[in-house]
Amino acid sequence: MKINGVQIDDTFAEAFPMKATRIIITAMNLKWAYRAANALRGFATSVIACGVEADIERELKPDETPDGRPGISVMIFAMSAKDLEKQVPIRVGQTVMTTVTTACYSGLESDTQVAMGKSLRYFGDGYQISKLVNGKRFWRIPVMHGEFICEETTGVTKAVGGGNFLVLAKTARQGLLACEKAVNEIQKVDGVITAFPGGVVGSGSKVGSKYPFLSASTNEAYCPTLKGVVKSELTDEIGSVLEIVIDGLDEESINEAMRVGIRAACSYGPGKGIYRISAGNYGGNLGPHLFYLRELLK
Amino acid sequence: MSTLVFSLKSKPTFTLDMSSITPSVLEGLTLAKIKKLKLVYGKETVTVDSLFNVKGKYNDSIVIENSCNKLICVGKGLSKGTITVNGDVGDLLGQSMTKGSIQVNGNAGSWIGNKMSGGRIDILGNAGDFIGAGLPGDAFGMNKGLINIHGNAGDRVGDRMRRGIIIISGSAGDFCGSRMHAGTIIARSKVGKYPGSGMRRGTIILDRKPAHIAATFKSCGILKMQFLRLFFTQLAAMDKEFETFNKLGPTAHRYSGDLARNGKGELLILKSKTK
Numbered sequence: 001m002k003i004n005g006v007q008i009d010d011t012f013a014e015a016f017p018m019k020a021t022r023i024i025i026t027a028m029n030l031k032w033a034y035r036a037a038n039a040l041r042g043f044a045t046s047v048i049a050c051g052v053e054a055d056i057e058r059e060l061k062p063d064e065t066p067d068g069r070p071g072i073s074v075m076i077f078a079m080s081a082k083d084l085e086k087q088v089p090i091r092v093g094q095t096v097m098t099t100v101t102t103a104c105y106s107g108l109e110s111d112t113q114v115a116m117g118k119s120l121r122y123f124g125d126g127y128q129i130s131k132l133v134n135g136k137r138f139w140r141i142p143v144m145h146g147e148f149i150c151e152e153t154t155g156v157t158k159a160v161g162g163g164n165f166l167v168l169a170k171t172a173r174q175g176l177l178a179c180e181k182a183v184n185e186i187q188k189v190d191g192v193i194t195a196f197p198g199g200v201v202g203s204g205s206k207v208g209s210k211y212p213f214l215s216a217s218t219n220e221a222y223c224p225t226l227k228g229v230v231k232s233e234l235t236d237e238i239g240s241v242l243e244i245v246i247d248g249l250d251e252e253s254i255n256e257a258m259r260v261g262i263r264a265a266c267s268y269g270p271g272k273g274i275y276r277i278s279a280g281n282y283g284g285n286l287g288p289h290l291f292y293l294r295e296l297l298k
Numbered sequence: 299m300s301t302l303v304f305s306l307k308s309k310p311t312f313t314l315d316m317s318s319i320t321p322s323v324l325e326g327l328t329l330a331k332i333k334k335l336k337l338v339y340g341k342e343t344v345t346v347d348s349l350f351n352v353k354g355k356y357n358d359s360i361v362i363e364n365s366c367n368k369l370i371c372v373g374k375g376l377s378k379g380t381i382t383v384n385g386d387v388g389d390l391l392g393q394s395m396t397k398g399s400i401q402v403n404g405n406a407g408s409w410i411g412n413k414m415s416g417g418r419i420d421i422l423g424n425a426g427d428f429i430g431a432g433l434p435g436d437a438f439g440m441n442k443g444l445i446n447i448h449g450n451a452g453d454r455v456g457d458r459m460r461r462g463i464i465i466i467s468g469s470a471g472d473f474c475g476s477r478m479h480a481g482t483i484i485a486r487s488k489v490g491k492y493p494g495s496g497m498r499r500g501t502i503i504l505d506r507k508p509a510h511i512a513a514t515f516k517s518c519g520i521l522k523m524q525f526l527r528l529f530f531t532q533l534a535a536m537d538k539e540f541e542t543f544n545k546l547g548p549t550a551h552r553y554s555g556d557l558a559r560n561g562k563g564e565l566l567i568l569k570s571k572t573k
Contacts, residue, residue: 131482202522
């Protein structure tokens, strides 16, 4: 199968179950909402070492937020609700609460909840106030800029993590151009994030390592500099492999994100150094969600 | 006829306890059985059909026609459905209700929403004293829910309330929000003397400065209250009727009190009438 002359490998991306939450950050204006959101999603590229994977989902208009101010929705993914319970209050407390004029709300309704204001309220040192409005509990924490408002909890839902595809290009520069376009298209799909910097992974990994203390290590089969040394998946003309990893609220949203992302990357074609699209999998041993490239592109 | 309609035949001489007339009590009863339900009338017990013409069919909603202030405990313990009262109603409306809604197209007596823990009460006319308050001996007044009074309210609105929202579009009497434990009261017009007297926590939002604020309230200055922004936006989202709150700005003069208790309550006197 080829799209615009780009070879689509007969393979599949392998994804695994995760838990996700969505939080809404509002501020005086979008600039400050972005500052808080960018701080919150910092060091949240992979659960391998960061605890969570997080990214901005989209901007919100004032009529879409609980307090009528401009906002940003951020999605946070983890391997379990327990991991979210640990990471969400820490991240919101250290990044959103410290950003001037911000407030933080739940963006996802669910029976399963993790603490947000419920934990952060203690920062108020006894001066915090609880308010139950419209069926939701909010905490008003007096802070030096005024008042930090945070919803008590945020909902947690089942999600899918690790949807991916590989862009095999002549050079890293050419691969990156195609990936940037792909990420732009993926960002238009609701309910998905690409948590790595700029949405692109420069050092995709395999599970395990020759070193027992390491759970993930370089994916040598796709490293151009090891073509002559290992059993490589790369042909001579390929000099760089970039990966786009997608987390989503369900299989369908990842399907859609992969579809639009691959098509965007392929639009550059071999003439601009894009030769193949492949995907990372572990023989079906890692997770139950399999995304066959050729099927989703039909 | 899609609802059960109870039309009062004539104004009773004594108070009439209406606590048996709620959707959950009437569910599954035939019209004949409903007519023979017992009501406490003064010191006596009478059947429903001796005082009301009853017609219609059960469907979770009840209408009381020709109502007057002798009807007490209307909607007591309401746990589902709606009650519409055309005319005035007496004391203890919606006492201990947990869900559902009551609308009074007239005036209401005192102790509305006593011990209510959910649901909504709308009074299109005026209301008496002790709205959402606890009776003597009660630990708390209303515990959750919404009371919306279009007209004026009497003294001690929200006395000892613990949670919930009371909105008064008209004026409120003296000691509004006295001894509040928590919750929110909004008075859109004048309030009487000493609002929030003895309050422990909770918020009283006032459209204008009251004539007398107790010395145990201290000014925190005029501030942009982020909470008001959220609160007004959420109120506007609750009901079309409350969309006007969306036009109010967040600037308010904050008084913290009552410092004679623990001072964690607040009076917020609105300063910006527009966003």
